[in-house]
Amino acid sequence: MAAFSPGLNGNGIKDHYQHGDLHRKKILLLIVTCCILAGISLLSLFLCFIYYKKSSQKKKDTRSSDVEKGLSLASFLGKFSALKMTAGKGGFGRVYKAVMEDDSSVAVKKLDCALMMRRENLSVHEETGFIIYELMPNGCLEDLLHGPSRGSSLNWHLRLKIALDTARGLEYLHEFCKPVVIHRDLKSSNILLDANFNAKLSDFGLAVADSSYNKNKLKLSGTVGYVAPEYMLDGELTDKSDVYAFGVVLLELLLGRRPVEKLTPVHCQSLVTWAMPQLTNRSVLPTIVDPVIRDSVDEKYLFQVAAVAVLCIQPEPSYRPLITDVVHSLIPLVPLELGGTLRVPQPTTPGGHRQAEKLFLDGAASA
Known part of the structure; x- marks a missing residue:
């Protein structure tokens, strides 16, 4: 006869053990999950540490970029008050000349802390920012045209080259930058010339991206004589505003006159x-050309350059050419050795050259 114990039940014992196994599995799963999460957390912390370390090193390398090519800013910090080291003064900082250990010269702009930002050529020393630029030995176009030499160092072909270089600089801002960048302060003093009279645009302190422009929020800025009429009167700013300013610079190169001349004290x-x-x-036209170049100008080219200038300074923005059209118009006029080509200009604005030709047909008829 089978023995019977009132306190024990076979099914109950089985359920008890099954419940214990399930409990142990849950605990094991919880432990494994915690271990995985802990591992992921540790890996994340490790990766963050590596990233922080690399970022710190990169920042340190950026701040120490003045060491490149043997330049040590620390060696001449504190000497910037010396007039002989002052190369110029822009709207956002004074510019100094520094000689590097390999005897090459660079331009160094000293910035206020509020204006400092991350960029390739920025060096930071004791809370003071320095931007290192290529030195432009021939200074700015304004000084060469209107300074003591009165443009004597700029022959006709060099002036055409400077005009073409400037137009190409604007073309980069208008056609190849996304979004479009409007310089907003193009003028002869912001066109710098290197030892070979290659022209480069400078002073982008007022430049704005076309997509972010809001005439109700942006303060009217620029230089008298170069500001386009629509911008001055209504605050309307487009790439055609830069084209207008370029037209004024072209007139300076052609006529040797300042954009605004004082006739009387008032x-x-x-x-x-x-x-x-x-x-x-x-x-x-030939009688008002800058006397320095008057005898060396090819009249055919003179009329073409004047036509481009006239189109650029049209009061109505829509009548002005795109800067790309200007580049294509100037390229054939510049000697090959100075950067021109034999390429026949193909203006993107329909009838662009016919417009220029018509200007002189009308002018000849009225003569």
């Missing part, structure tokens, strides 16, 4: 207003 005259009626007159 009266001034705009170069655009004075020149516009004469630029399309074939008989008058």
